[in-house]
Amino acid sequence: MNMHKIVSGFFFILAMTINFGFFYGNPEVLIDHSAYELFAAIVVNLIATVLKLGDKTQLGAVLLATSLVADIQLIASATVWTIAYYVYHDMGPEATTAIVSLSGGALLANIVSVILFISDTVKSKR
Amino acid sequence: MNDQIFWIVLKRLRIPFLVIIVTFAISILGLTLIDGVDDQGHVYHMTFFDAFYFVSYMASTIGFGEAPYTFTYSQRIWVSGIIYLTVIGWFYAIGSIVALIQDEALRKAVQRNRFNKQVRSLTEPFYIMLGYNSVIKNIINRIHANDYRFVVLDKDKAKIDALMLENFYPHVPAIDGDVTNQQMLKLAGIHRKNCVGIISLFRDDTKNTQIATVCKLLNKKIDIIVKGSSPQHLEHFKSMNLKHIQDPFNTISKRIYYSITAPHIWLLEMWAYGHSLNLRKRDLFPKGKYIICGYGRMGQALEIGLKKANIEYVTYKIDSKTYQKEKGTTLFGDEEDTQKLLDLGISDAACIIAATKDDLLNLTILNKAKKLNPEIFTVARENAIEELTMFQAAKINKIYVLEKILADTTYTLLSKPLLDAFVHEVRKRDEAWGEIIVNMLNNIIGGTPDYFEIAVNKEETYALALELEKGKKITLANLRRSRENREELLPIVFLLLKRKGEIFLIPDSQMNIELDDQLLIVADNENREDFEYIINNIYELDYILEIERPKLFGLF
Numbered sequence: 167m168n169m170h171k172i173v174s175g176f177f178f179i180l181a182m183t184i185n186f187g188f189f190y191g192n193p194e195v196l197i198d199h200s201a202y203e204l205f206a207a208i209v210v211n212l213i214a215t216v217l218k219l220g221d222k223t224q225l226g227a228v229l230l231a232t233s234l235v236a237d238i239q240l241i242a243s244a245t246v247w248t249i250a251y252y253v254y255h256d257m258g259p260e261a262t263t264a265i266v267s268l269s270g271g272a273l274l275a276n277i278v279s280v281i282l283f284i285s286d287t288v289k290s291k292r
Numbered sequence: 293m294n295d296q297i298f299w300i301v302l303k304r305l306r307i308p309f310l311v312i313i314v315t316f317a318i319s320i321l322g323l324t325l326i327d328g329v330d331d332q333g334h335v336y337h338m339t340f341f342d343a344f345y346f347v348s349y350m351a352s353t354i355g356f357g358e359a360p361y362t363f364t365y366s367q368r369i370w371v372s373g374i375i376y377l378t379v380i381g382w383f384y385a386i387g388s389i390v391a392l393i394q395d396e397a398l399r400k401a402v403q404r405n406r407f408n409k410q411v412r413s414l415t416e417p418f419y420i421m422l423g424y425n426s427v428i429k430n431i432i433n434r435i436h437a438n439d440y441r442f443v444v445l446d447k448d449k450a451k452i453d454a455l456m457l458e459n460f461y462p463h464v465p466a467i468d469g470d471v472t473n474q475q476m477l478k479l480a481g482i483h484r485k486n487c488v489g490i491i492s493l494f495r496d497d498t499k500n501t502q503i504a505t506v507c508k509l510l511n512k513k514i515d516i517i518v519k520g521s522s523p524q525h526l527e528h529f530k531s532m533n534l535k536h537i538q539d540p541f542n543t544i545s546k547r548i549y550y551s552i553t554a555p556h557i558w559l560l561e562m563w564a565y566g567h568s569l570n571l572r573k574r575d576l577f578p579k580g581k582y583i584i585c586g587y588g589r590m591g592q593a594l595e596i597g598l599k600k601a602n603i604e605y606v607t608y609k610i611d612s613k614t615y616q617k618e619k620g621t622t623l624f625g626d627e628e629d630t631q632k633l634l635d636l637g638i639s640d641a642a643c644i645i646a647a648t649k650d651d652l653l654n655l656t657i658l659n660k661a662k663k664l665n666p667e668i669f670t671v672a673r674e675n676a677i678e679e680l681t682m683f684q685a686a687k688i689n690k691i692y693v694l695e696k697i698l699a700d701t702t703y704t705l706l707s708k709p710l711l712d713a714f715v716h717e718v719r720k721r722d723e724a725w726g727e728i729i730v731n732m733l734n735n736i737i738g739g740t741p742d743y744f745e746i747a748v749n750k751e752e753t754y755a756l757a758l759e760l761e762k763g764k765k766i767t768l769a770n771l772r773r774s775r776e777n778r779e780e781l782l783p784i785v786f787l788l789l790k791r792k793g794e795i796f797l798i799p800d801s802q803m804n805i806e807l808d809d810q811l812l813i814v815a816d817n818e819n820r821e822d823f824e825y826i827i828n829n830i831y832e833l834d835y836i837l838e839i840e841r842p843k844l845f846g847l848f
Contacts, residue, residue, distance in 0.1 A: 168463070202321075205340055209317040216310050220303025222457045248341045290461055 170217075171287070177214040178229075178283050181236065182276035184210055189273050193266040194259040201247075204269065208240045211272070214279075225286050232279040239272035299457055320344055403467060404479060410465035411481040416441045419517075419706070420480045422471040422492045422503060424451045426676075429458070430699040431491075431706070437462055439707045440488065443480050445471050472502050474510060482510050489515030493538060493698055497525040508532060517702060521589040536705060540697045541590045544673075545597035546719070551577045552601045556726030560718045564711050565700050568740040569733060574689065578669050579603070580642025583633075585610050585657050590647040590673055606636050610657075612650035624656035633664055643669040651675055655686055710745045710812040714788050717797045729798070733814060736783050741814045743787065746827075748809045753827040759837070760807050766837065769801035773836040775826050784815035784823055 185207045191198025215233040218226055243265050250261035323343035328336050393399075418441040421428050432442050444466040446452055452468045469476040471492075481487050492503045500518045507516055517536040520526050529537050550558035555576055563569045582598055582605035584591050591607060598605045616622050638644070644661045646654035651674055658670045671690045674683055683691050704712045718726070733741055750757045759766060768789075774780040789799040790810040796803070815823060826832045834841060 168461070201340060205317075205321070209313060212313045213310060216306055216313065219306050219309070220299050221459065222299050223459050226459070244340075251339075252341065 174214070174217045175283060175287075177210060177217055178276075178280050181207065181210045181214045181233075182273065182280050185236070185240070185269060185273045185276050189266060189269050191266075193263045196257055196262045196265075199262075199266055204240070204244060204247075204265075207269070207272070208237075208244060211236050211240055211276075225282060229279050229282055232275045232282070236272040236275040236279070239268050239275065243268035243272070407465055407467040408479055410463065411443055411479070411484070414441055414443070414465070414481070414484075414486065417486045417488045418443055418481070419488055420445065420477070420482060420490045422446070422490065423494055424448075424455050424466070427493060427695045427699045427702075428491075429455075430695075431703055432460060432464060434703050435707050436460060436464065445469060445476060445480050447471060472499070472506060474506060477507065477510060482507065482514065487511070487514055489517060489536075491517045491702065493517075493519040493702065495519075497522050501525055501528055504529065504532060504534060517705065519698065521593075523592070538698060538701055538705075539593075540692075540694045540701075541593035543697055543701060544590065544692050545593040548577055548594065548671075549597040549601045550719070551575070552579065552603060554723035554726055556723055556730050557718055557721065559730055560726055561715050563740070564704070564715050564743075569730060570740070571730070577671075577690075578642040581605065581637060581640060583608060583636050583638065583641050583644045583661075585644065585646045585654075586612075586648035586673075588647070588649060594645060594647060608632065608636055610648060610653075612648045612653050615648075615653065616650075622650050622653045622656070624653055625660040630660065630664070633661060638664045638668070641665065641668060643671065645671040645673075647673045649675065651683075655683065658688055659686065708745060710788055710790060710810055711743060713790065713795055714797070714812055717788070717795060721797075733785060736785055737814060737816055738783075739816070741785075742816060742820065743812060743814050744820060746811050746813065746824075748805060748807055748811070755830040755833040756805070756827040757807060758830065759833060759839075760805065764837075766805050767802050768799060768805060770837060771805070771823075771826070772801070775822055775832050775836060778836045778838065782815075782819055782823060784813055784819050786811055787814050788812040 184203060188199055188203040188207050211233065215230065215237055218230040218233055221227070221230065246261060246264050246268065250257055250265075254261075320340065320343040323338050324340055325337075328338060330336050421432070421442050421444045424444050424446045428444070432444075436442055441462070442464050444452070444455060444464055446455075446466070446468055447470060449468040452466050455464065455466050467476075467479070469479075471477075477490075482490065490503070490507050492500050494500050494503075497520055500520060504516050504518045507514065515536060516534050517538060518529060518534060519538045519540070520529050521539050521541045526537065526539065526542075547558060547561065550561065555571055559567070559569065559571050580603075582603055584594050584598075584605060584607045587607050587609040588611070591609075595605070595607065612622065615624075619626070638661055644658065646657040648654055648657075654672045654674070658672055661668055662670060669690075670688045672683060672686075672688045672692070674680070674691055674693045676695060680691075680693065701712075704715070746752050748756060748760070756766070756771075768786050772782050772784060774782045786799055786801075787797075788811070789796040789803070790812075791806060791808075813820075813823070826836060833839075
């Protein structure tokens with residue numbers, strides 16, 4: 167048992183599942199995508215990123231990179247939402263699709279990091 | 293080194309970042325959920341952006357709005373005063389907490405506590421490593437968690453930090469502290485039941501002696517693996533009854549001795565450490581006159597080896613420190629030096645060994661020697677692994693890297709005890725025996741064979757152990773049959789059998805196997821798998837031993 171492994175594994179997988187919860191649904195209908203879920207996804211992703219800081223190993227560096235990609239995409243998604251809502255006052259299908267597809271990109275990055283994490287766990291001797 | 297600091301800082305930043313993220317997240321979420329009332333008395337909810345904006349300026353105390361109504365001027369004068377007052381109070385409180393955390397004594401105490409907990413939670417057998425360097429890192433990388441666990445103690449905090457950044461898994465408990473201190477050794481678990489031994493490979497012999505003495509006093513039962521290279525200290529270690537003394541100079545001296553007098557014995561030993569099992573001309577030391585440069589611990593050890601081998605030699609007592617002091621450089625090869633080499637008879641010498649403490653000096657001596665006599669066989673002592681490429685580029689015939697020898701011998705001692713025993717037994721035999729064995733191994737296995745160790749018990753050899761428990765007599769020859777056709781022999785060789793401390797080198801094939809025997813076996817990969825299959829699977833074992841089991845209802 168390794169406490170750090172449990173905690174970081176928990177946040178990696180939670181980041182992926184919450185992100186999937188936000189992503190799932192018709193991309194043109196904003197009511198299918200909860201703002202609270204996007205918020206939770208951003209927070210959990212940021213925590214997952216911070217947990218990888220200072221890990222000098224090769225795998226740690228790659229995991230950090232994938233987490234950063236997910237963060238950037240999710241924050242971009244939130245930014246698009248804010249700009250569309252406050253600056254253009256237009257939450258049409260174009261903006262909605264952009265928001266959801268950006269989170270979809272983040273979801274891919276999440277999946278990659280979970281796969282890397284699992285393969286590392288499977289590979290280790292005990 | 294800067295790189296190191298960067299990673300440490302990043303790692304330390306984890307917790308503060310986590311705190312900021314969590315507090316921001318809670319604050320923002322709360323604000324979006326709580327009902328608000330606007331200036332017309334309607335209930336409203338903040339959006340995430342509103343909440344993010346407000347928390348951003350509030351948390352950093354850039355300023356905040358006034359609630360529940362706009363303030364009067366007299367209120368504002370009062371508030372401007374108390375903002376500073378409260379902020380000073382806050383900073384003072386936080387500052388004291390930070391100072392407490394940074395307090396060296398507290399940090400040490402917390403660290404000791406954590407280290408102690410980690411050591412106590414080890415359930416597997418473990419070794420205590422004193423000092424952390426590239427040799428130790430090499431050993432940990434190869435053995436950790438496969439055979440043993442490790443606990444590391446080093447005086448230098450920076451080295452312990454470097455170890456932490458290696459991210460060994462499972463974790464290697466490590467702490468900085470005085471390695472000769474009894475308290476620290478106790479903390480590292482020297483009294484624990486699963487502590488197998490202690491490893492001390494410092495360059496300084498006196499330090500190793502001190503450690504060995506303290507450890508012997510603390511716990512009589514544990515193995516003490518210690519490096520020693522000067523005659524006085526070796527004598528002292530022997531008088532203390534230490535069995536595992538690592539002496540790289542002695543190893544080198546012996547290897548040279550065997551290479552000259554019994555090349556096949558030498559070959560068997562080198563093969564155990566990963567050399568191929570083919571005698572190549574260029575590996576062997578020439579016969580003729582030898583020149584030893586440097587008369588320190590290595591020079592003296594070589595002298596013993598060469599004397600025993602009946603080789604003519606001269607020693608050149610060159611000391612790296614005095615050389616540097618006199619000439620102001622460690623680059624060998626001015627007029628005087630050249631004359632010195634000629635005086636020593638470099639032109640008709642067969643071999644020159646550069647054995648000083650300074651790598652650069654060794655390298656330049658050999659370069660000069662090669663210029664004076666292109667045919668000469670060159671041997672270098674290399675002290676640190678980092679400069680390996682430089683030595684390889686210099687086309688030296690034989691390079692002895694002290695760190696690597698030390699790491700290899702210690703690794704074999706810890707992880708492959710039968711192989712270590714094999715090397716010791718082989719040294720007692722003569723050249724003719726060695727030649728027969730080498731030819732046999734080459735004929736039966738072909739190429740460079742691999743070796744593996746098994747112990748006869750239920751974990752490692754399930755089927756065999758079952759049969760032996762029933763009281764069946766099985767000889768080594770019985771086990772050598774092929775599982776495809778039991779009339780044929782499997783190309784494996786039983787190299788060594790260890791039974792209750794007794795060692796049988798090349799055991800007789802009619803010898804019966806007993807439970808808890810340990811075997812050193814040579815085979816290639818494919819046959820190794822076959823063999824492991826046979827001794828673990830009862831049906832395969834039945835087949836090769838021609839055992840008939842009673843058939844169930846005559847059907848199966």
